[in-house]
Amino acid sequence: MTTGRDGTAGVTVALTGGLALLEREPGDDDPVWLTEVRRSASEWVGEHGFPTHKDEDWRYTRLEPILAVAFERASPGLGHQRALRAINGLGAGLGGARLVFVNGRFVPELSRVEKLPTGAIVTNLASVLAEGGECLEPIFSHTFAPFHHAFAALNTVLSDDGAFVSLAANAVVEAPIELVFFSETDGAPLVSNPRSVVLASPGSQATIVETHTGPPGEVYCTNAVTEVILEAGANVAHYKIQDEAESAFHLALLDVRQDRASHFSSHVFALGSHIARHEVRVCLEGRRGGRQPRRPVHAPGRPAPRQPSPR
Secondary structure, three states: OOEOOOOOEOEEOOOOOHHHHOEEOOOOOOOHHHHHHHHHHHHHHHHHOOOOOOOHHHOOOOOHHHHOOOOEEOOOOOOOHHHHHHHHHOOOOOOOOEEEEEOOEEOHHHOEOOOOOOOEEEEEHHHHHHOOOHHHHHHHHHHHHHHOOHHHHHHHHHOOOOEEEEEOOOOEOOOOEEEEEEOOOOOOOEEEOOEEEEEEOOOOEEEEEEEEEOOOOOOEEEEEEEEEEEOOOOEEEEEEEEEOOOOOEEEEEEEEEEOOOOEEEEEEEEOOOOEEEEEEEEEEOOOOOEEEEOOOEEOOOOOOOEOOOOO
16 A cells, blocks of 8 residues: 555555556545545455456456556546647537547547536536545445445546536436546556446436547557436437547446336447446436437448447
């Protein structure tokens, strides 16, 4: 263990392969409960390790090429010039809010939050945690424990930021909310661990468009967790565009919990990445919850990235 600036114990991930070099010091803004959750997740990973081909859910996912890379965590000071060009290449957007993250960290100068109705909050997760984030404690504690695999726990340990979308009761966001995650390495192989949370109160509605991309030819790994919690009668449509570089790796968990009479739909467009995995877990916690998961759509004329079908 190491000691952070605030005197609390640092969190070190005891892993094999290149990811063993990753270490996270507690942030100045981390609430006490989050430091404890990160420590528990780190200990879980150290005890259980990564999935293998003997695990049924992972038998078709090749992890060896990922674990063999000596990934580093991105420095907050890394420039955003290529990200700026890439974001500009996306055009004016879909007419609503757009949050942009570079290497898992929020970049406000590239983002746009406007035209939101009363009761809708679209911001970055780190800003919510900096204020205590009590509403997030049960969510962070929930994700890695029941699913028993190292990458969700690793995200819990190493995540710096992500999107936070909160919809009050009966709030309706007409324009899609864009979440753009861009990776740039500056020469060294980097790993990012974006963590996003969508909270939909009773009767609320929204469409989320989540995009992951990066410059061609670079080696990086995105290990993303997106959590969507729908209360009674809420309606959320989620679209994911995975357009990583063909030399990159992409691992993702979409964790959905639905109350009664809620409706959730998921659409995945897998366009890039050398090895990719998009895992969907849905828990129906109330009666008459509806879900429509869609199988990944691959770009015509390009080989499909190596990934299992979503579950």
